[in-house]
Amino acid sequence: MERVPTGISGFDELIGGGFPRGRSMLISGGTGTGKTIFCIQFLLNGATQYNEPGVYVTLDERPGLIREDMLQFGWDLRKLEDEGKLIIVDASMAKIGIPSSEEYSISSSGFDLDKLIVEIMRVSKEIGARRLAIDSLAAMGLHFSDQTSVRKAILKLNFMMMRTNLTTLATSEIPEGSNLFSKYGVEEFVADGVIMLHYLGIGTQSNRTLHIRKMRGTPHSEDIHPLEITKKGIKVHKVDEAYGI
Numbered sequence: 001m002e003r004v005p006t007g008i009s010g011f012d013e014l015i016g017g018g019f020p021r022g023r024s025m026l027i028s029g030g031t032g033t034g035k036t037i038f039c040i041q042f043l044l045n046g047a048t049q050y051n052e053p054g055v056y057v058t059l060d061e062r063p064g065l066i067r068e069d070m071l072q073f074g075w076d077l078r079k080l081e082d083e084g085k086l087i088i089v090d091a092s093m094a095k096i097g098i099p100s101s102e103e104y105s106i107s108s109s110g111f112d113l114d115k116l117i118v119e120i121m122r123v124s125k126e127i128g129a130r131r132l133a134i135d136s137l138a139a140m141g142l143h144f145s146d147q148t149s150v151r152k153a154i155l156k157l158n159f160m161m162m163r164t165n166l167t168t169l170a171t172s173e174i175p176e177g178s179n180l181f182s183k184y185g186v187e188e189f190v191a192d193g194v195i196m197l198h199y200l201g202i203g204t205q206s207n208r209t210l211h212i213r214k215m216r217g218t219p220h221s222e223d224i225h226p227l228e229i230t231k232k233g234i235k236v237h238k239v240d241e242a243y244g245i
């Protein structure tokens with residue numbers, strides 16, 4: 001099976017070298033657990049280390065803020081965009097119904113899932129993308145009046161992802177401390193893998209964890225791993241590893 005390494009320190013070895021090519025993964029966790037950083041790191045490493053351009057679709061945060069935040073880790077997304085290795089599709093403005101000033105967006109007349117899918121396909125082709133991140137599925141809820149419609153939308157999106165052969169990460173938010181795996185209870189079933197991120201509280205560096213809840217088609221670590229957000233992004237540690245406390 002062909003693997004798609006994330007390049008995230010300590011992570012790929014937990015899943016046999018990387019995600020299975022062309023599959024879709026759910027990154028699930030509470031707010032501030034590192035879901036966005038994980039996605040960006042996956043795309044950035046793809047573009048810079050593995051010659052795999054990527055597409056990032058933001059439904060939550062404005063692209064300008066993401067570019068700014070990621071500079072903190074030394075990640076110059078604008079440069080990758082200019083080099084044709086990354087495209088950011090802005091679907092964040094659609095929720096308030098005002099036009100985006102971004103080059104790639106779907107906000108001109110409100111949110112439209114079909115338009116978003118067409119745009120993802122179009123821009124993926126434009127740069128020969130191999131990786132995709134959709135951040136977040138939870139935000140899709142804003143655009144539909146009931147849970148059934150959101151679930152249908154997620155299923156539709158997933159169907160599109162299955163046909164593209166893009167290795168895809170999608171994020172979903174869950175309230176911290178809940179036993180759920182995703183916001184709408186359907187995301188984990190359509191994903192081939194589920195990675196849970198947790199934030200346990202305050203204080204020490206070991207208060208973040210990562211746990212692989214499922215990964216179809218490959219053996220994986222079943223431990224709860226300490227996760228650290230460093231100046232260079234996410235690092236995943238072995239359970240018994242001492243690290244800089």
Ligand SMILES: Nc1ncnc2c1ncn2[C@@H]1O[C@H](COP(=O)(O)OP(=O)(O)OP(=O)(O)O)[C@@H](O)[C@H]1O
Pocket residue numbers: 029030031032033034035036037038060072073173229230231
């Ligand atoms: N430069 C940094 N160094 C260390 N930690 C950072 C840095 N920047 C952000 N963080 C941590 O990462 C968290 C944000 O991570 P991220 O945006 O990936 O979370 P998220 O899961 O996407 O959250 P949300 O649900 O709000 O979108 C911050 O709350 C902060 O704790």
Ligand SMILES: [Mg+2]
Pocket residue numbers: 035036037060135
């Ligand atoms: Mg986020």
